[in-house]
Amino acid sequence: MNMKRITKLFLALAIVASPFTLTSCDDDYWGENDYYNNSLVNEAVHNYLAKYPNGSSYYTAYNWFYFYYPEATTSEFYDFMNAVGSNSYYNWNYNYRQDQNEQLSRLAQEAQTLTGEWAGDMTNEYTDDNTGERKRSSFHANMKFFQYRSSANSLQGNGVEIDTDARGNTQTLDFSWKVLDNGSIEIKYSKSTTIFILDANSVNDSFHLGYDESKGYDTFFGVARSTNTTDVLRFDLARQRPANAKAENALTRASSTASFGSAKENDYEKTTAGAVNGLRKR
Incomplete structure (x- = not known):
């Protein structure tokens, strides 16, 4: 056997053996779909x-x-x-994806509108643990909403709320939030684990979030009902101007005039008449 035939023989043996070492199912998760x-x-x-x-x-x-x-x-x-x-x-399928993308785009816009600093009045209606009577406490609230990891597309995040009553007493509350798939907003206070739902589609107890034509800037008002306590929050907030913002539209989300929720009228003053100033831990 001459040298040329020997070389061809070893080359053939190498080709027969090599396929078993070239690929692995574990290394190629996608296979043909990669x-x-x-x-x-x-x-x-x-x-x-x-x-x-x-x-x-x-x-x-x-x-x-x-x-x-x-x-x-x-x-x-x-x-x-x-x-x-x-x-x-x-x-x-394609049509389903299109519909869902449009809905998610709307939800992302809602989350972006919610993000930022809001301040105003809030009243917490609750059941007294000792008497069983319904009571109300009113205070000034400052709420800051942040999107997780600063992603403009995130539908959830965390925040901090600082409440101040008429006597100057304060409390600081950490919370998480998310925009639900029906446009409602869930807020969960970290320490107490109390959960509030702001119903986007309620006839009587909804909320308004976004541009307020009567005032010319963003407002956030309405009702939030707890799902694991008897508490009800009523709030009347307005977007706060960032410390370094000088533009006229600093109290609105960019140039957007969109709004969310089904509340048409801000009746905060009517529903909180007679409330006692004070703070309630949440």
């Missing part, structure tokens, strides 16, 4: 499916993605949603 040349999207899909192996609602996937990947681009978001949609019970 059409994303984006490590962020691939990582996000892996992590999402680890938490939701059977998929989730479109809204849940959206909120999860922007919570963990706040700096993602719009195209990365669409690639992620397209990838995980096939694993969802909802089986997102």
Whole structure:
């Protein structure tokens, strides 16, 4: 056997043996579907499916993605949603995605409008633990809402509230918040775990958030009902001008005149008449 034949023989043996070492199923999660040349999207899909192996609602996937990947681009978001949609019970088709994207865009705008500093009057109606009677306490409230990880697309975040009564007594309360898929807002106070829902669609006890045509700036007023206590909050707040803001529209969200919630009239003064000044821990 000459040298040329020996060389060909060893080359053939090498080719037969090599396929078993070239690929691994564990290393190629996507297989033939690995059409994303984006490590962020691939990582996000892996992590999402680890938490939701059977998929989730479109809204849940959206909120999860922007919570963990706040700096993602719009195209990365669409690639992620397209990838995980096939694993969802909802089986997102094109029309469904379009409808959901429009709804989520509206919710994101609501979250962006909520973000910032608000101040005004608030009344807490509650049941006295000793007498069982309904009582009310009124105070000045300053609330600051922050979106998680500073993502403009996040539908949730945290905040801090500072209450001051007529005697100068104060209390500071930490809370978390999120915009629900129906446009309602949930606020959960960290220490007490008391949860309040601001119903976006209620006929009588809703809220208004956003531009107020009668005043020319953003207002935030309405009713918040607790889901795990008997407390009811009534509030009348206005957006505060940032310390370094000089523009005329500093009391509105950019140039937006959008508003959210179904409340048409601010009846705070009517519903809190006779309330006693004071503070109640929440």
